[in-house]
Amino acid sequence: MITNARGFWKVAALLLCFAVLTVSDFGVTAEPIHPSFVLLDAAGTDVLTSGAPLSQSKTCGGCHDTDFIARHSAHARADGDSAPPPLRTWENASAWFGGWDPLVYELAPGTDLKAWLTSYGQRHVGGGPARGAGVELDCMLCHLSEASLSARQEALRDAAFEWASTATLSDTGLVEVTEDAFAWNATAFSQGRFPVERLRLSRPTSERCGQCHQHVHRDSSPLDTWNAESARSGAIFSSQPVRDSAFNLANKERLSRAFDVHAERLLECADCHHSRTRAGSVSDVALRHLRFDPRRPALHEVLRRPSHELASSGNGQEAGLRRCTNCHDPSEGHEELPSPSRHFSALACESCHIPEAVIGALSHIDWTALDADGEPLRSYRGSSSNPIDAMVLARGTEPTLLLRRMSDGQRRYAPHNLLTTSYWVTASPLRPVSREALMRVFQSETLQHALDADADGRLSSEERRLTNPQRARLVAELLEAEGVEKPTIVSEVEAVEMHHGVTEGAFVVSDCTECHSSKSRLRRPTLLTTQLPGGVAPHFVDDAALELQGSIEIEGGVARFVPAPDAQSMRHSYVWGADRISWIDWLGISAVTLVLLLAVTHGLGRFLSRRKHAVEGITPHADKSITDEETGKEGSPR
């Protein structure tokens, strides 16, 4: 007990020392798990000595079997081994390597690896097919929070393939990047070693995944942007309540839900999309004779040879994807849902748990006309323009529910965003017209003059659109003059699956009439585009897992997808309250109405005749009945 001033100051000093020692630890987190290491080049020499590009396979390969990892990585493989057949005739494959992405547009240049790396390869992690150009699997791109994808992409664009892995470290201070050179900065190292106390190596965080996949937002600043993948699917992975974001949304105050409930519950991408052999994980290979597989890889085994094949939904299909039922038991928490087994067999979980893309999604990418920057004209579902523009009021959009074959073999309705892409193709060889040719045509004075309807000297988006057949013909002629053979417009629709942007509670679809009514979500037409270039009717991209029931209808330049289930599909999903055969209803109503009219008429006739008889004093005849005796046998007249 402190009884005097001296004692007081002694205690205060002790407390102060304790506080200083404690505070001194602030900003310095716990001892890093990853040991420090030397950055090596391809020859195994310290990069600070050689000044050569970083070789992550050599560097990380000191402890981890990088060769094994590269051979067991769907990201590195670019899905080449398990990809379905290509969807378009000019594609080498439907996977990244050889596939064609309407968001990127650049044609995957056949087997020209280096040309591929400068375009599609910018979203590739290295390794796999990229090894042929000297681009290794870039471990730090995913495992280092400070990694810079943009710097890596720039290196790839500049064909500096061997420096791509080095460029990833541009934001760490370890390497200085000038216009045409990379120089290692020894002062940023920790005694010549990678500064693990400052730069954290860890399992991939969601932000790392969001570099290439849907936009991820994990800090508290108001969310005000998205990326191309989020625009494609309408999903953003963020725990932030929608109403706290910076988007200009209609009825924003009611949107107290998070952008994604799994993000809100602190799940990371890697929690669901995890390695098949992460330490402690249960094998997802089902063994018929086992209820539970007790085998676990040891920690050192996992660290040495961590498979980068991602866990699947359990039946070997669609590697890397997880289904909701891998974690959730649908029989729990759906007490209010009538006929749950029927609903679960007909609907994917997302059908009700992704009721809308809250800020909208891309609806149409029009590559038939380029803007002044060489970009296509983009239209959005739920807003007049890009919803990240604060001047644009976004209303969100409901997904289109389409029947899709799931990983368990069952067909279920699942939410999709229907993305229409229009572009020019040349006949020989059949492929999209190059962007360069399109740029030359749209920058030509002839076209500028012809399309400038208001003669203000510049082309607005509306003036560029080729919805007028004459405009389309003019552009075709100009393309032919550029050497493009028989240019024609193609419009295609891709059904983009929606798996994120999940919600729960009051925001879930819970009103039965959302599906069980004449305005059913399952039968609602979807507007594809109001600006159909060249009047060319779009067609759906051939997706083997999708079972389309309906057709694309065009009226006045507006294209809509109109669901129209046939008997084959209604065998699976006849929806009460939504599906009916009109003529049966008309026949039935007619029959009921007719009977009612007859009854009323007959009754009126009886009433009037009774009154007449009463007035005339006529009594009904009572002796004309045929009795049993008259008939002899019951009911039979003699």
Added chain:
Amino acid sequence: MKGEYIYHFHERMWHWAQATIMLALMGTGLEIHWPEKLSLLGFSRAARAHEWLGVLLATNAVLGFLYHLFSRQLRQYVPELRSFFGLALLQARYYLVGIFRGEAHPVQKTVARKMNPLQQITYLAILNLLLPLQLFTGVALWGSRHFPWVAESLRTLPYLGPAHMMGAWLFMAFTILHIYLATTGHTVVSNFQAMITGYEDLEVVASHPKETTR
């Protein structure tokens, strides 16, 4: 006219239970079919109620059949073939003409014969064709809701629904007709009273004072 005990308790109970259940089925069925136009219970409750009412209807139908079978009342529904067409024509003529002239019913109602030929043929069709159709399609639809494999294996789901709906419309038309024709007794309410109390003042033909009763 004298009061004759013509409808036994079980008959009346079966009849009114059937009537109540069918009316409730029609109401809930309409709400399921047109949820945006009709919303009394809500779609979910209407669907559940419809299922339970269907079970009650089936139970009542079975019990009614057993009653009629063991009490030998099934023959009430079987028309006498020899005289059927003649009497049916007479009855039809009565409904179309005679009733407006104040004529007597052409076929006397007795305890042994409670229904005229037109009624007999109508109820034969209702109870042997339409009701089984509704029960069968209803059970199949119930099965497809609770056992999804039924929907896939039956291959008739897109036909079951419309067939059930057609049957429902026909039942609605029948109900209206039935209620109206019940007013064609010797008084407007005599048939209703008989089905409630069991007693009915049967017409006694003057030239044949001795009635055939059972």
